[in-house]
Amino acid sequence: MTEDETKLQWPRLAVAVRAAREARGLRQTDLAELAGVSEGSVQNLEDITRRPSRMPQSLAKIEPHLGWAAGSGRAILEGREPTPLPAEKTLRGKLPLRVVAELESDDPLIDSQVIQLPGTGGARMTVVVHGRSDATPEEIQEALLAWRRAERNLHRLPDDDSNGGEPHAANGA
Incomplete structure (x- = not known):
């Protein structure tokens, strides 16, 4: 995929980031705090009108908090689907099942x-x-x-x- 074709996929990434965040019941401020990035960084990643010239560093920081494996943002930009985190890296691998059930x-x-x-x-x-x-x-x-x-x-x-x-x-x- 050419760089121009990848840039056309930024709205798709923005929609996917927002959908994954909302599916986890997180506000933009929550995701920013979890990932150690600014709220503006999350807002920028969810902005369907933006076309960054390079891969934002904040994307790699938020991927695990969206339930995505590393590199999933790039996969979306390349027209593929995000890869889910392995079970041991998710809440199911870290918390008792009754707590996970409540959170989900x-x-x-x-x-x-x-x-x-x-x-x-x-x-x-x-x-x-x-x-x-x-x-x-x-x-x-x-x-x-x-x-x-x-x-x-x-x-x-x-x-x-x-x-x-x-x-x-x-x-x-």
Whole structure:
């Protein structure tokens, strides 16, 4: 495939990136944080009007978070399909099946949060909050408010080693 033909495939890549991100229930900001890139980089990759002159470095960084093996972005640009990550590199290979089932459920995603655990040398907790698939908008709003209350408490986890059991912000502040 010529370079000009590859450039014609950028909209196809943009659509595939967005579809894979949304299928995982991720916002652009979530994907950017997971991959260690800027939100603008994700936005640029999903922009069907862009025609970059070179392969963006951010593409390789987001591929695994979309469930794609390395080089899948280039494969899409060449008219092929992305290669799924091997099972041992996916959530199924890393988490208990009951947790994977919850994460892959079709229930609406209410919110997610990564919370730094105090006094652990960088350990963190990931929380994913789902509503019921048959919940009314009012019930979803109620669940969101309940999550916000719980989230505030999680950010004030006690550090029984360095702070005499006194709560402090989970981000170390």
